[in-house]
Amino acid sequence: MPILGYHYSADWNQELYQATIDRVIPDRNDLPSGMIAHYAAPLEGGGWQVVDVWESAEHHDRFLRERVVPAAQELGAPPFETKLTELYNSLVAQ
Numbered sequence: 001m002p003i004l005g006y007h008y009s010a011d012w013n014q015e016l017y018q019a020t021i022d023r024v025i026p027d028r029n030d031l032p033s034g035m036i037a038h039y040a041a042p043l044e045g046g047g048w049q050v051v052d053v054w055e056s057a058e059h060h061d062r063f064l065r066e067r068v069v070p071a072a073q074e075l076g077a078p079p080f081e082t083k084l085t086e087l088y089n090s091l092v093a094q
Contacts, residue, residue: 002036002087003057009080010047016077017048023071024063032067034059037092057084 017040025032036053043049054060064082072080 001056002090003054003060003084004087005052005054005060006049006083006085007052007080008043008047008049009078010043010045011078012048012080014042014048016075017050019075020068020071020077023074024067032059032063035063053087053090060084 021040025038031038034055036055038053039051041049052060054063
């Protein structure tokens with residue numbers, strides 16, 4: 001079942017996000033196994049948010065555990081909140 005991952009923190013910013021994403025997905029043409037889509041944007045009022053679509057929660061959890069968390073820790077990044085939900089529908093322009 002596809003899932004939607006929502007990650008956010010008032011303590012993150014574009015520079016910290018960019019440093020992290022450059023480490024975990026250095027080649028934007030070679031996405032991690034199971035990743036369908038990835039979006040990132042500032043939070044209103046400050047902070048940063050990321051929305052991902054994954055083939056499964058297992059794909060998401062493995063990527064977070066094996067790549068994102070270690071990279072963020074190496075950068076001294078503050079923790080972020082994560083929410084997962086099953087994806088009901090998706091419409092994407094072709």
